[in-house]
Amino acid sequence: MTSIVTLTMNPAIDMATRTDHVVPTDKMRCESPRFDPGGGGINVARTVTVLGGAAMAVFPSGGPSGVLLEQLVRDAGVPTHPVAVAEPTRESLSVTDIGSGQQFRFVFPGPRLTAPEKHRCLAAVDRTVRGGRYLVASGSLPPGLPVDFYQELADLVGGLGVRLVLDASGSALRHIRTGVHVLKPSVRELAECVGHPLPGRAEQAAAARQLVTSGVSEIVVLSLGAEGALAVTRDMQEWFDAIHVPVRSGIGAGDAMVAGLTVGLDRGLALADAVRLGIAAASAALVTPGTRPGRPERIAELYRSISPNAEPSGIWP
Known part of the structure; x- marks a missing residue:
C-alpha cells in the first residue's frame, strides 16, 4: 500500500552544470549536464523512496519533456501517476560557478493548465490517496490554476481522512484557510504569508503560532536554513539546530526535509524526532550533486548525531 502520495503541479526537468566562471556576454563552456526529475513533490517522493518508504508521485506531464x-x-524508483496535459513540461537550469562556488538558478513558469486538466489532476489525487495516510503537496502553481488551488486540495483530502503536508509559497500559501496537517514554510515564505518582516526568533515563533491558532495548520515546521528549524503546535514550541555540512547543491534540500519529516510521522516518530529526521535528510541532500537525495546511510548517521538516544535503524522498515 502507498502510504505517502506526492502532488507536484508544476514539475520540471532540472538540468545542472558547472563552468569556470559565470560572466555576461561571453560564451561559457560548461561541463556535461546532469538531468534530474524536479519539482517539490517529485523531490519529496525520491527521498521517501531512499528512506524505504512507499511513495506515489502524481504530476501533470506534457510534450517530449514530459515523456x-x-x-x-x-528511473529513480518512484511509482508514477502522470496526468496528460497539452503544453510541455518545463525545464529548469542551474549553473555553478566553479571559481566562486556560487550557484545560479534559472526557473521558468511552466505550462498553462486548463480547468479540465486541473480537475483531472484532482481526480488522480482522489484515486491514489485512498487507503493512504499522507498527501504531500509541494512547489509552485503553474499558470492557469486559481490561487486557492491548495485549499481545494485540502478540502478534498480532508474528506478522505488523509493528512495534508503542504510546502507552498506566495499567493498560494496566503489563500490557505484550514485543513493542513503540517505546513513547512521558510522564513521568507512565512513573512510573505503574515504580511510583515520576521527579523528574530520571537517574531518567527509568533507568526508560526498565528497560523496554528487561526486553524490554518495543526503543525508548522519553519525551515531556518543554516539556523535550523522551529516546530510549533497548539501545545509545544521547539527550536532545532542545523547540521553544518559542506554544500555542493542546495536544490531540493527543503524537499528532502519535508520527506524526512513525513516519513518520520508516518512511522510513528514523535514530532521532534520527525523534524530531526527531516533535518538529517536535508543535510545529506546538500552534499549531493543536482537534486539527488542523500544516501540512506548518511541520513542515518546524521540523524544519530542529533538524536543520540534514537535508534536510526528503527526508521527503516
Missing part, C-alpha cells in the same frame, strides 16, 4: 520527466522519475 523524459516520467522516465526520470521511474
